[in-house]
Amino acid sequence: MSKTAETPQYDTVRAPGCPFDPAPALRAAQAEGPVTRVRMWDGSTPWLVTGHAEHRALLVDQRCSVDHSRPGMPRTNQGAPETMTEAEVQQMTAMLKDKSIPGFSFILMDDPEHARLRRMVSGAFSVRRIDEMRPAVQRIVDRFLDELLAGPKPVDLVEAFALPVPSLVISELLGVPYGDHEYFERYSKQLANRTSTTVQRIDAQIKLGEYLDGLIDERLANPGDDLLSTLAARVNAGELPRAEAVSMGMLILYAGHETTASMIALGTLALLEHPDQLALLRDSDDPAVVASAVEELLRYLTIVHGGLLRVALADIELGGKLIREGEGIIVVSEVANRDSAVFADPDRLDIRRDARGQLSFGYGVHSCVGQPLARLELEIAFSTLLRRIPTLRLATEMEKIPFKHDGIIYGVYELPVTW
Template structure:
């Protein structure tokens, strides 16, 4: 088990970033990394799971078959207090009522182990294949240009999050899934509740129910009137008996919220990082080399690492990792942001350099559970950053850096708003 007497003095798990250093990993996480690639930390409930901070250990653990992503397993780390085992009796009764009154979608295959994980993942992998994403590039370019047209014709200053960073990936994922963009305010609202670290279990469950009910109604429509979109493809699999209805809904919910929240935060936070590094911004703005654009995106992914707070695993058998024996039932927290700043892999890791080879970055995870939508995210970012910087070459912040509100409370890091002018 992860809660053991000998580890009761382990340092606290703390992902708070230092004031004035919004792009850097938490000082506590960097300190643990200096202690070694694999150490113990103490959680709020007194348990002491392993903390994986080194790049090599990170990749080895995420490729390890003797760990589980199933959050219902005994020993899985609970990094926040909004888990069912901390609920009051009244809250538990409300939760049970929700479960009885609605077909609640889960987070699909991302919290499943093989073989079910592999079976479900295969059903969407082709949709996000590199060739198909490249074929979408002209359409994404048109979407990006249309929002930039509106932004340039509108008020100045403007919040880049609301005017550009959030609507671009929202519209892209809507078109890919077959979801009406007119409903974007609805699904953005409930997506935020799911990924906010301060949301209670009931709030997350309610958001998942509402998104699930909405996607379920859309699948109904696709069953009778299919189109050339992912929800139609899932509906066909339901009709063929390859998926049950709840599995299809869960996959739709996952693709909808993950497909816009992550990329939206990367567009906004990446733009801020570029504005704070004007020489790097100029290199990206002025280049015609697609390889440098791709390199810049990899470096932004490495440098910023918006997946915030660690990936959670629990050992289902004993195995060795970084010279330590991980026992069955012990939990592990895998920290992307420190792996991406590992000096053994990235020279001068705290320096932001879009010309560096950052292809070993692990912001999308690694191994069988690596982000299935990463080809889409990469392509969107490769389109969005150059278009924004070239169309608005005088882009600059309309406020001071210390006045920007960062998402320290989210599982996905970013900014709540980004006032810019030109």
């Protein structure tokens, strides 16, 4: 029997009735061992890393590359940017170049170029800078809750709260007019949907790129106190190509609202389905309890689907297996965050557990640069929502909640609630 026939299919589909748990296929792979082979839609058989320790080890290993143009890089979803053929990549690059829009972000670059570009934006997300934003984020959260409470019931918490809060926060930090939120949210959703065609993804990237390019133009002429102005100053000084400044702005705008919005909505639903945990969080005014709850929700839910993709630049021994140079690797956080060797009773939501070792933001040099801001928004959003609406409850049956099974970022499309 061939290796391909013996190798299980890579599958991230969650089981019906278990929307908070990783896909059964991923759990089965983890039970087999921390490093196993999987078969992709195109017939390739990359390595799947499901163990927590192996996850951390691989993401700091300089013998791995994140460069998606390298041969051997896994292609997880047919039609997604990382799954394009070489011809499709060339076609997309040509189309984007024709529009003067960069094709890929610095997060898909290896060091030292990745580190150089990352430093240009990391200062805006330092713990000190983000903590200074706390009063402003609190005002934004209260503003949308004021509007929600003054309106009719039931209400879609995604539309009324979970999405607009991070959209406004990232708009103010980046320097994007919030009045344009419907525009950038529309094309962000197009990028996040795994069923989008290559043409749809190209169109979304061009639309967002042209939009950010226009804002860079404005900041070159009239700089302000925002991150786009910082990037424009780098362009003006000859330190950063304009196309890369646009790419970085696109990444921050997209990632800065789509992921946090999904976590707010899905985290609220998880708490509503675990009323004992909701009560612990709602009734506590201890910041440490709130911070602990956020870490546990990040661990328990792990909303990034598809895994972190790598290709080996040299032979690597990991988890008792030998990964050969040129072979692809998929690192899946949703099962690494349920590794019983690290988290006792990992399938239980327990906001009192120490979940600081969770891997939802990645690990190592490519970990999420915006994680301090995401944590701040989640802490304020959850604690304020539950304090101000202590009787919050679902306004529909759990079985009728539309989950984002087709999304790169997992969550819910709608969350009808009342009180």
